[in-house]
Amino acid sequence: MQKVKIRDFHQARWNEPIVMELNIPGERGVLIPKADKEIKNEIGDGVSNLKSLKRKSELGLPEVNQARLVRHYIRLTQECMGSDNTLGISQGTCTLKYNPKINEFLVKHPGLLDVHPLQDDDTMQGVLEIYYKTEQIMKELAGMDKFSFLPGAGGQAIYSNAVIVKKYQEYKKNTHKNEIITTLHSHPVDAAASSTVGYKIITLMPNDETGLPDWNEYQAALSEKTAAIFITNPEDTGIFNKRIDEYTKAAHDIGALSVYDQANANALIGIARAGEAGFDLMHFNLHKTFSSPHGADGPGCGALGCSDELAKFLPKPTVEFNGSKYYLDYDREHSIGYIKQFLGNTAAVLRAYLWCMNLGEEGLRQAATISVLNNQYMTKEILDKVPGTSIHYNVDAEQRMEQTRLSFDKLFEQTGLGIMDVNNRLIDYGISELWMSHHPFTVPEPFTPEPCESYNKEDIDYYVEVLRKIANECKNTPDIVKNAPHKASKHSPVRIPLHSTEEDFKHLATTWRAYIKRFK
Amino acid sequence: MNITKFEHPYIPNAGSDAKEELMMSIGKRNEREIFDMIPDHLLYQKFNLPEPILDEYTLKRHANAILSKNANLNTHLYFLGAGCAPHFIPAVVDEVLGRGEFYTSYSSIMGDQGRGQLQFEYQSMMAELLDMDVIAFPQYDGGSSVGHSFRIACRLTKRKKILIPKSMSNQNYQIAYNYINQIDGKYCELITVDYDKNTGLLDLNDLKSELSEEIAAVFIENPTFSGIVELQAEEIGKMAKAVGAEFIVYADPISLGVIEAPGNYGATIACGDLHSLGIHMLAGAGVGGFVMVKDNSKYAYQLKDMMYAASPTNVEGEIAFSYEAAFDRTSYEIREKSAEYTGTSSGLWTALAGVYLAVMGPKGMSEVGTIIMQNSQYAAKRISEIPNVEIKFGGTFFKEFVVDFTKTGKTVSEINKSLLKKNIIGGYELSKADIELKDCMLVCVTEIHTKADIDKFVNAVKAVVQTGGK
Numbered sequence: 001m002q003k004v005k006i007r008d009f010h011q012a013r014w015n016e017p018i019v020m021e022l023n024i025p026g027e028r029g030v031l032i033p034k035a036d037k038e039i040k041n042e043i044g045d046g047v048s049n050l051k052s053l054k055r056k057s058e059l060g061l062p063e064v065n066q067a068r069l070v071r072h073y074i075r076l077t078q079e080c081m082g083s084d085n086t087l088g089i090s091q092g093t094c095t096l097k098y099n100p101k102i103n104e105f106l107v108k109h110p111g112l113l114d115v116h117p118l119q120d121d122d123t124m125q126g127v128l129e130i131y132y133k134t135e136q137i138m139k140e141l142a143g144m145d146k147f148s149f150l151p152g153a154g155g156q157a158i159y160s161n162a163v164i165v166k167k168y169q170e171y172k173k174n175t176h177k178n179e180i181i182t183t184l185h186s187h188p189v190d191a192a193a194s195s196t197v198g199y200k201i202i203t204l205m206p207n208d209e210t211g212l213p214d215w216n217e218y219q220a221a222l223s224e225k226t227a228a229i230f231i232t233n234p235e236d237t238g239i240f241n242k243r244i245d246e247y248t249k250a251a252h253d254i255g256a257l258s259v260y261d262q263a264n265a266n267a268l269i270g271i272a273r274a275g276e277a278g279f280d281l282m283h284f285n286l287h288k289t290f291s292s293p294h295g296a297d298g299p300g301c302g303a304l305g306c307s308d309e310l311a312k313f314l315p316k317p318t319v320e321f322n323g324s325k326y327y328l329d330y331d332r333e334h335s336i337g338y339i340k341q342f343l344g345n346t347a348a349v350l351r352a353y354l355w356c357m358n359l360g361e362e363g364l365r366q367a368a369t370i371s372v373l374n375n376q377y378m379t380k381e382i383l384d385k386v387p388g389t390s391i392h393y394n395v396d397a398e399q400r401m402e403q404t405r406l407s408f409d410k411l412f413e414q415t416g417l418g419i420m421d422v423n424n425r426l427i428d429y430g431i432s433e434l435w436m437s438h439h440p441f442t443v444p445e446p447f448t449p450e451p452c453e454s455y456n457k458e459d460i461d462y463y464v465e466v467l468r469k470i471a472n473e474c475k476n477t478p479d480i481v482k483n484a485p486h487k488a489s490k491h492s493p494v495r496i497p498l499h500s501t502e503e504d505f506k507h508l509a510t511t512w513r514a515y516i517k518r519f520k
Numbered sequence: 521m522n523i524t525k526f527e528h529p530y531i532p533n534a535g536s537d538a539k540e541e542l543m544m545s546i547g548k549r550n551e552r553e554i555f556d557m558i559p560d561h562l563l564y565q566k567f568n569l570p571e572p573i574l575d576e577y578t579l580k581r582h583a584n585a586i587l588s589k590n591a592n593l594n595t596h597l598y599f600l601g602a603g604c605a606p607h608f609i610p611a612v613v614d615e616v617l618g619r620g621e622f623y624t625s626y627s628s629i630m631g632d633q634g635r636g637q638l639q640f641e642y643q644s645m646m647a648e649l650l651d652m653d654v655i656a657f658p659q660y661d662g663g664s665s666v667g668h669s670f671r672i673a674c675r676l677t678k679r680k681k682i683l684i685p686k687s688m689s690n691q692n693y694q695i696a697y698n699y700i701n702q703i704d705g706k707y708c709e710l711i712t713v714d715y716d717k718n719t720g721l722l723d724l725n726d727l728k729s730e731l732s733e734e735i736a737a738v739f740i741e742n743p744t745f746s747g748i749v750e751l752q753a754e755e756i757g758k759m760a761k762a763v764g765a766e767f768i769v770y771a772d773p774i775s776l777g778v779i780e781a782p783g784n785y786g787a788t789i790a791c792g793d794l795h796s797l798g799i800h801m802l803a804g805a806g807v808g809g810f811v812m813v814k815d816n817s818k819y820a821y822q823l824k825d826m827m828y829a830a831s832p833t834n835v836e837g838e839i840a841f842s843y844e845a846a847f848d849r850t851s852y853e854i855r856e857k858s859a860e861y862t863g864t865s866s867g868l869w870t871a872l873a874g875v876y877l878a879v880m881g882p883k884g885m886s887e888v889g890t891i892i893m894q895n896s897q898y899a900a901k902r903i904s905e906i907p908n909v910e911i912k913f914g915g916t917f918f919k920e921f922v923v924d925f926t927k928t929g930k931t932v933s934e935i936n937k938s939l940l941k942k943n944i945i946g947g948y949e950l951s952k953a954d955i956e957l958k959d960c961m962l963v964c965v966t967e968i969h970t971k972a973d974i975d976k977f978v979n980a981v982k983a984v985v986q987t988g989g990k
Binding site: 015018030031042044046053059073075076090110111112113116119124125129154175178188192201203227240242245271273276277295297299338339341344346356360361370373374398399423427435455457490494497498499508511514519 | 705
């Protein structure tokens with residue numbers, strides 16, 4: 001094997017002032033149209049009828065010339081680590097795959113960018129056609145009977161699914177069903193969104209050997225009160241529950257619904273489906289598996305799929321086709337109603353359509369296959385080559401799917417430095433921090449890389465070599481690691497309040513006006 | 521080994537020798553073995569998917585053909601609003617939108633300090649615009665910002681009733697209503713307060729009769745869904761506070777260069793949708809919610825979403841950012857123990873709203889508010905000159921106003937169909953909004969409209985209402 005050469009990296013460091021500090025009265029960022037002279041003559045200033053509600057003080061926004069603003073923003077974007085300029089392998093469970101440029105080009109087509117969501121269906125047949133065709137593809141990939149693209153991201157899809165569970169159980173007159181079962185290694189939002197709908201949450205703890213919920217504990221948790229189970233598979237750990245169909249069946253046997261959090265379905269598209277596993281409800285995050293960029297925290301899309309029996313409960317509106325025309329259906333008696341404005345994230349749906357059309361069945365299957373292959377290879381490489389790493393839940397350790405929950409526990413024991421230190425140092429190599437684990441941690445010093453199909457062997461080998469180098473630094477030159485990052489845009493913030501206490505509030509600054517008050 | 525190769529630009533290891541190398545290295549002889557963990561009966565092979573379009577050029581042609589079917593700002597003249605509207609978007613905003621390092625970023629704190637600064641600047645300028653102090657990550661849209669505000673008010677006051685205007689946006693009402701519904705009853709009860717049928721303003725007598733010490737909050741939209749500027753806002757706020765209720769104001773941010781900031785007339789919670797701040801319509805994807813409170817920990821810690829905060833570093837004068845501020849509020853950390861769930865929402869739009877505000881500056885925001893008021897008043901005046909067509913509500917309006925076609929004998933739907941033949945997208949049909957307005961159209965006029973555009977629209981409306989009966 002060729003020796004991996006680590007590049008010499010330094011992130012852009014511009015020390016840009018806060019934009020308010022660039023203020024020079026009289027400078028302008030842009031000139032905007034003025035009302036036509038005749039309108040002005042006829043109407044006057046147009047604002048005197050605001051009376052006492054007319055804005056009195058000038059806005060505290062900066063006055064900055066356009067060139068300076070452009071420099072400001074280009075510099076700030078240079079101080080980012082997106083999957084476009086760095087390896088997105090670090091952020092496991094998030095699937096930072098390549099976001100195709102042709103998709104971004106087409107999202108800016110005026111036939112999407114400049115379309116109003118409330119214009120007549122007849123005038124946006126193209127948008128509705130994309131929705132309808134994408135729905136047919138999703139149905140096939142999930143083994144579900146109907147889809148809604150309304151939820152704005154995974155959390156909202158889970159919330160919507162919890163509302164559908166509520167509506168379904170009310171419909172069945174099962175109002176005594178007030179519990180939802182989830183697992184600790186499912187995303188925390190499965191618990192949180194369900195509890196937002198008022199459900200009592202029962203969380204199954206992982207078995208120490210397998211990392212999976214214990215079957216007997218699951219049986220014991222199921223009861224007359226169970227409204228649904230909300231479960232991820234594979235879980236955040238990358239472990240696949242082989243008995244998943246038994247779990248869904250056991251839920252059905254007591255009148256509960258089985259809900260699948262498939263936010264990250266990257267290992268399974270074209271391989272296995274929610275339908276065969278017995279799920280009634282599920283969602284895909286189009287901003288993970290289906291190539292929409294994460295947009296620095298959305299907007300995403302949680303594509304919500306359901307079985308025939310639950311289709312009537314889907315949020316409004318749905319997109320339908322009558323053989324000659326696509327239309328929005330608002331007239332849905334049993335619908336849970338509205339959960340999101342307009343049509344949801346049309347851009348994410350277009351990108352998902354393009355992704356699926358561009359890859360086809362074989363391509364989608366290869367994407368899943370390579371994402372799992374890449375991860376199984378990378379897991380082995382890390383455990384073989386990076387000192388101080390280990391894998392917990394040892395049963396079938398070589399059978400992780402698209403991501404693996406690993407641990408720097410031994411490194412921590414040997415050096416006193418753990419994942420937080422490694423993370424700070426990763427930035428110095430041009431790689432973003434490793435995703436650790438959702439809360440609470442079940443593995444000490446956890447980390448969860450996800451080398452999805454976008455990365456080739458060289459990328460993975462490079463990544464592993466960086467981890468190996470940092471682990472060695474922890475032993476040999478710990479001070480360099482402790483004081484990292486050295487080559488990032490900024491040094492670490494030292495006064496971010498982590499707790500919701502009165503004391504911490506004294507240095508909470510989410511705005512410049514608060515920062516001046518607190519720190520200047 | 522018999523390895524299928526699949527050459528594709530997005531899956532490098534599928535087409536090169538790496539696939540075999542990787543498989544050998546982990547001892548897998550075929551693709552089935554990669555999925556050893558999945559039992560046979562859970563695998564699926566009979567997918568019925570459309571034939572792929574493997575090359576980029578053909579894919580582009582295919583998508584162009586579909587998207588070109590949609591009427592858009594290049595092909596039609598729009599007077600449609602109702603929560604989404606055509607606005608001028610400075611080119612600098614689109615330049616930042618196109619920066620891949622930014623839009624492909626996600627959850628790195630130290631690697632994405634530039635993103636942290638973009639978000640912090642957005643938050644800071646929103647504070648100036650609304651005269652509020654604390655803000656967290658966005659919500660999905662204006663509707664979810666209303667639902668979140670309702671829940672905050674109930675937790676703060678430990679009361680269970682919220683007063684809302686009957687004229688409220690039906691879409692936002694429905695979204696918020698859903699959000700407060702729980703299996704064990706409602707998080708709170710929503711009680712409607714009537715509006716004055718002449719002015720469109722809140723009926724203060726009705727408000728007074730509903731107010732009591734059971735009320736958690738009084739919610740208003742300013743401007744209202746029908747475009748009316750709620751000139752009594754300050755008084756409404758005082759009435760709310762007199763009974764210990766929160767005063768929640770839903771504001772259209774683009775109006776705030778000319779209309780007073782909610783924080784300056786008594787709002788204790790401000791919320792709204794970011795759409796008007798430089799976000800494209802995108803057939804409805806260009807929306808994002810915000811909720812802001814004053815500099816008070818009791819309020820701030822009720823915000824459910826992550827927060828970007830700024831902090832000094834150990835280097836003199838340097839400021840760095842982290843979204844983990846008061847992280848122990850969020851469902852990421854405390855799961856079901858958090859009051860509400862959080863997750864990925866609309867981060868791209870918040871950053872762009874910040875860029876928009878900086879590019880516009882104080883003068884731009886004031887000017888854009890002014891031209892919107894002038895243009896919309898001019899349009900209303902011209903329309904009111906058409907026989908049998910009336911402007912509903914005598915009050916001051918911003919961007920949108922209600923046109924009553926009852927006396928023309930034409931429905932809004934008929935009028936819009938005729939307008940469409942002239943490549944004009946007419947206003948929103950208010951009978952759909954469930955606010956007791958039949959045969960009324962909500963007309964939206966912004967800074968993008970010229971006098972010629974408005975005149976064309978008015979003449980087209982005139983031509984429609986003057987031909988034939990129903």
